[in-house]
Amino acid sequence: MRRxxxxxxxxxxxxxxxxxxxxxxxxxxxxxxxxxxxxxxQAGTLTVENTGEFPHTLVVTRPGGGVVAATAVxxxxxxxxxxxxxxxxxxxxxCRIVAQGPDGGLVDHYERGMHTKVSVEG
Amino acid sequence: MxxxxxxxxxxxxxxxxxxxxxxxxTPIGEGEVFVSDAAQARGTIAESADIDLGVSRxxxxxxxEAVAVVDSEGTTLTSTSPSMDGASITSPLLMFGVREGRFVxxxxxxxxxxxxxxxxxxxxxxxxxxxxxxxxxxTSLLLFYDISELLARRARPSRIESExxxxxxxxxxxxxxxxxxxxxxxxxxxxxREMVVESQLLREHSEELRTANIELAEARNRAERxxxxxxxxxxxRSEFVLMINHELRTPLTSVVxxxxxxxxxxxxxxxxxxxxxxxxxxxxxRLQEMIDQILTVARVENQGISYPLRRxxxxxxxxxxxxIGVEVSETPxxxxxxxxxxxxxxxxxxxxxxxxVDNARTHGADRVTVSLSFTSDLAPMAEVGEQPENALYIxxxxxxxxxxxxxxxxxxxxxEKSSFSSGTGxxxxxxxxxxxALQGSLAVETGPEGSRFRIAxxxxxxxxxxxxx
Numbered sequence: 001m002r003r004x005x006x007x008x009x010x011x012x013x014x015x016x017x018x019x020x021x022x023x024x025x026x027x028x029x030x031x032x033x034x035x036x037x038x039x040x041x042q043a044g045t046l047t048v049e050n051t052g053e054f055p056h057t058l059v060v061t062r063p064g065g066g067v068v069a070a071t072a073v074x075x076x077x078x079x080x081x082x083x084x085x086x087x088x089x090x091x092x093x094x095c096r097i098v099a100q101g102p103d104g105g106l107v108d109h110y111e112r113g114m115h116t117k118v119s120v121e122g
Numbered sequence: 123m124x125x126x127x128x129x130x131x132x133x134x135x136x137x138x139x140x141x142x143x144x145x146x147x148t149p150i151g152e153g154e155v156f157v158s159d160a161a162q163a164r165g166t167i168a169e170s171a172d173i174d175l176g177v178s179r180x181x182x183x184x185x186x187e188a189v190a191v192v193d194s195e196g197t198t199l200t201s202t203s204p205s206m207d208g209a210s211i212t213s214p215l216l217m218f219g220v221r222e223g224r225f226v227x228x229x230x231x232x233x234x235x236x237x238x239x240x241x242x243x244x245x246x247x248x249x250x251x252x253x254x255x256x257x258x259x260x261t262s263l264l265l266f267y268d269i270s271e272l273l274a275r276r277a278r279p280s281r282i283e284s285e286x287x288x289x290x291x292x293x294x295x296x297x298x299x300x301x302x303x304x305x306x307x308x309x310x311x312x313x314x315r316e317m318v319v320e321s322q323l324l325r326e327h328s329e330e331l332r333t334a335n336i337e338l339a340e341a342r343n344r345a346e347r348x349x350x351x352x353x354x355x356x357x358x359r360s361e362f363v364l365m366i367n368h369e370l371r372t373p374l375t376s377v378v379x380x381x382x383x384x385x386x387x388x389x390x391x392x393x394x395x396x397x398x399x400x401x402x403x404x405x406x407x408r409l410q411e412m413i414d415q416i417l418t419v420a421r422v423e424n425q426g427i428s429y430p431l432r433r434x435x436x437x438x439x440x441x442x443x444x445x446i447g448v449e450v451s452e453t454p455x456x457x458x459x460x461x462x463x464x465x466x467x468x469x470x471x472x473x474x475x476x477x478x479v480d481n482a483r484t485h486g487a488d489r490v491t492v493s494l495s496f497t498s499d500l501a502p503m504a505e506v507g508e509q510p511e512n513a514l515y516i517x518x519x520x521x522x523x524x525x526x527x528x529x530x531x532x533x534x535x536x537x538e539k540s541s542f543s544s545g546t547g548x549x550x551x552x553x554x555x556x557x558x559a560l561q562g563s564l565a566v567e568t569g570p571e572g573s574r575f576r577i578a579x580x581x582x583x584x585x586x587x588x589x590x591x
Contacts, residue, residue, distance in 0.1 A: 055215050059229050059249075065273030070249045072230045073215045096229035096251065096269070097215070098153040106225065108151030 031112035088122030139289035160255035373405035487520030507563035
């Protein structure tokens with residue numbers, strides 16, 4: 001299997017401006033991940049923006065659970081970029097945050113709908 | 123009905139199967155694992171006298187990357203990874219959980235190396251699942267998971283759930299049951315339709331049979347009537363033969379016997395011979411009349427009868443009747459100054475009246491009268507011909523024994539004669555033919571004191587009487 005070289009850059013706060021050098025853009029919100037369903041190989045830098053009211057993450061996994069890349073927590077209104085090198089194939093972009101609400105119930109962002117399939121085409 | 127119910131059940135189970143499969147495919151997060159593990163870790167730590175030992179036992183029991191206990195400021199109090207001791211949490215989200223005493227899990231880069239048994243398993247920045255869970259009022263648990271291993275362990279293979287298989291099996295059972303019931307119902311329905319058709323055919327056949335029975339009964343009635351008519355004709359002809367045998371043979375025998383007596387009776391006196399000759403002549407005349415009557419009927423039936431009808435006055439008719447040799451009376455016309463103009467053949471009319479007179483005498487009447495009138499009180503018990511709108515009535519009345527009641531309706535029929543009477547049975551039948559030719563009618567009324575025959579002669583006009591006086 002082709003080995004994946006993963007480079008994750010964690011950029012927080014004002015160190016990253018929206019739209020900076022991203023080839024593809026993904027938006028996080030309650031509770032969705034919107035962006036391209038297909039990406040070209042060697043996608044390079046993804047721009048991730050949290051337009052919601054809660055913190056979110058973007059975790060990239062292969063089918064079967066292997067984690068390829070992940071951002072740090074993206075605060076509301078924050079935009080980060082993530083550099084990655086993906087080989088052709090299917091991937092899943094998810095938010096992996098589970099938080100207890102004021103009423104004691106768990107809010108699982110992934111269960112709520114923050115997952116999308118992205119195909120990288122060679 | 124049952125098949126529809128089975129189909130509904132099949133659809134319902136299929137829908138449930140789809141829902142189950144879709145639910146199985148619905149992503150399920152790791153929260154339940156974290157909550158369960160945190161609860162187990164709390165229990166393990168609580169059971170341990172030493173918190174360091176408790177943390178270690180908890181990590182070993184859970185098989186995760188690291189377990190730590192932090193205070194309310196996020197500073198590590200104890201940890202299975204020595205690299206973390208004294209360090210503080212910097213993630214705002216994890217710190218939110220620590221400060222608020224809430225459960226928080228987030229996948230992301232670690233802030234510390236994770237050392238296990240002296241080996242650095244995870245370096246700073248490695249992506250781990252980090253979980254904060256309240257331990258007590260002042261401290262919280264911090265659990266570290268290998269996210270890839272965790273997700274791989276929990277990843278649902280793309281497979282059909284066993285519940286889905288069971289439900290699809292149930293769907294198939296219901297579907298098969300529905301099909302079986304439907305086929306049975308279809309077969310029963312076809313059989314029912316066939317029975318309906320057969321019943322319809324039976325009804326039609328029954329109707330045809332009923333119609334045929336009716337036609338058969340009608341044909342039988344016609345045949346019975348024809349048979350009765352034929353039998354009646356046979357009877358009449360038989361009686362006619364008997365009549366011929368009796369009525370013709372009797373005078374004939376008298377003629378032959380009388381003639382022989384005269385031929386061979388040398389010793390007869392003149393008066394005796396004359397009496398015998400008178401009898402022979404009388405019987406011969408009677409024989410001749412009867413033969414004439416039979417021949418007349420035969421001729422009329424074969425050729426028809428036609429009289430030279432003409433305008434005739436009442437006086438002419440009375441004059442013609444004068445030759446009959448009976449008393450003729452005339453009721454005065456209420457219209458005294460007028461005379462009726464008739465349409466008739468006076469000679470034929472007088473012959474008809476004479477035959478009626480002769481018929482009355484033949485049947486035992488001592489006194490016969492003929493009367494002309496313009497009105498009539500006769501109540502017909504039988505009538506033939508056509509009653510004219512305006513008529514002159516000629517009534518022949520006798521004082522004979524009358525006609526039997528059961529015979530009077532047939533008195534004008536051919537060969538009909540009372541068993542008590544003599545004659546050919548053709549007299550009144552001939553009278554019927556004559557009155558029809560005269561365009562009048564002939565009616566009869568009878569009783570113990572005698573009979574009355576009434577001829578209606580058509581009147582065509584009333585004219586002023588030409589009176590010599």
